[in-house]
Amino acid sequence: MNNKKTTPKIPVTIFLAIGGHTYEALCIVNKLSLYIQPSYIICEDNLLAEHKIEIPGPITNIKPSLYSSYRKITLSYFLLEIHSFLSALVVSLKHLKKFKSHAIISVGSGPSFATIVAAKLLRKKVIFIESACRIKSRSMCGNIVYKFFADLFIVQWKEQLKVYPKATYAGRPF
Amino acid sequence: MIFVTVGTYNFDELIGKIDAIANGFDEEIIGQIGNGEYIPKNYKFFRYAPSLNSYYDNARIIIGHGGAGTIFDILNRGKTFIGLSSPLVTDEHQIDLLDKLAKENYILWCKEIEQLGKHIELLKTIKLKRYEPPPCFMDKVIVDFLRK
Numbered sequence: 507m508n509n510k511k512t513t514p515k516i517p518v519t520i521f522l523a524i525g526g527h528t529y530e531a532l533c534i535v536n537k538l539s540l541y542i543q544p545s546y547i548i549c550e551d552n553l554l555a556e557h558k559i560e561i562p563g564p565i566t567n568i569k570p571s572l573y574s575s576y577r578k579i580t581l582s583y584f585l586l587e588i589h590s591f592l593s594a595l596v597v598s599l600k601h602l603k604k605f606k607s608h609a610i611i612s613v614g615s616g617p618s619f620a621t622i623v624a625a626k627l628l629r630k631k632v633i634f635i636e637s638a639c640r641i642k643s644r645s646m647c648g649n650i651v652y653k654f655f656a657d658l659f660i661v662q663w664k665e666q667l668k669v670y671p672k673a674t675y676a677g678r679p680f
Numbered sequence: 681m682i683f684v685t686v687g688t689y690n691f692d693e694l695i696g697k698i699d700a701i702a703n704g705f706d707e708e709i710i711g712q713i714g715n716g717e718y719i720p721k722n723y724k725f726f727r728y729a730p731s732l733n734s735y736y737d738n739a740r741i742i743i744g745h746g747g748a749g750t751i752f753d754i755l756n757r758g759k760t761f762i763g764l765s766s767p768l769v770t771d772e773h774q775i776d777l778l779d780k781l782a783k784e785n786y787i788l789w790c791k792e793i794e795q796l797g798k799h800i801e802l803l804k805t806i807k808l809k810r811y812e813p814p815p816c817f818m819d820k821v822i823v824d825f826l827r828k
Contacts, residue, residue: 516826516827524688524689526687526688529748529752534819537819538819541823542823552688554730557731608826611822631825633822638748638752638777639746639747640777641773641780643771643772643773643776645773658821674821676817680752
């Protein structure tokens with residue numbers, strides 16, 4: 507972190523799902539502004555996110571897929587979601603290639619799952635930050651990403667280290 | 681001004697409850713009602729706005745759900761917050777967050793929506809603690825990891 511001016515910024519893709527998660531993600535992006543060149547993947551039902559971005563970068567919209575806490579996941583629902591999952595996967599692959607992202611950062615959101623899988627397929631780093639709304643439990647997406655996908659898994663409460671023993675706690679940017 | 685916000689989705693129970701007690705307050709009430717079906721009759725409202733910042737900054741009290749984005753955005757502005765857990769969230773994680781922050785005395789947690797009016801009155805007598813974020817070195821952790 508010493509050569510702030512000479513070190514080139516690292517291209518990183520930020521996933522912006524629903525409102526609250528967007529607030530958390532953008533607080534983190536603002537703190538990283540000296541070090542990363544962000545690009546954004548935004549869920550189409552989160553159009554207000556675009557207005558909240560302070561560190562500009564290219565934006566790709568995707569159809570939301572795989573909600574965690576706001577929908578009950580049933581088998582029929584899951585099958586219906588496969589189409590949107592696959593299209594989100596393809597759009598994410600294109601985005602990550604086009605903007606040469608080194609990593610994806612997602613804050614605790616189910617819809618980012620397709621983008622996380624895309625990042626893995628392209629051997630990009632997956633940084634998953636569990637939402638600060640979680641203190642004593644795992645989110646559905648966090649649980650799967652923690653087990654199988656995350657290269658760096660961050661929690662925002664010390665209490666969460668009991669829930670995710672291998673995670674990193676590094677405070678909260680808000 | 682009392683500002684009521686539901687965030688991305690809706691919270692008709694809250695918007696309706698405020699409507700039922702709105703006439704009892706001699707203070708302006710403004711609601712952000714999201715995609716809710718309940719239309720308030722007794723206070724001004726809108727569905728979404730590109731930014732809620734000016735509403736937050738002008739409010740004396742903000743009432744909303746237990747989502748982290750909403751709560752921490754409000755607390756970092758030094759504003760007074762009354763939180764209720766959203767019935768849309770299927771597990772109880774909003775309760776965990778509301779419980780934690782209420783125990784620290786940063787917010788007022790309204791467990792029963794019927795008690796909302798009482799909680800608003802309660803703020804005349806009790807004082808909440810000003811929120812301070814914990815030390816944060818998340819940027820360093822992420823940058824070090826990216827450069828590995």
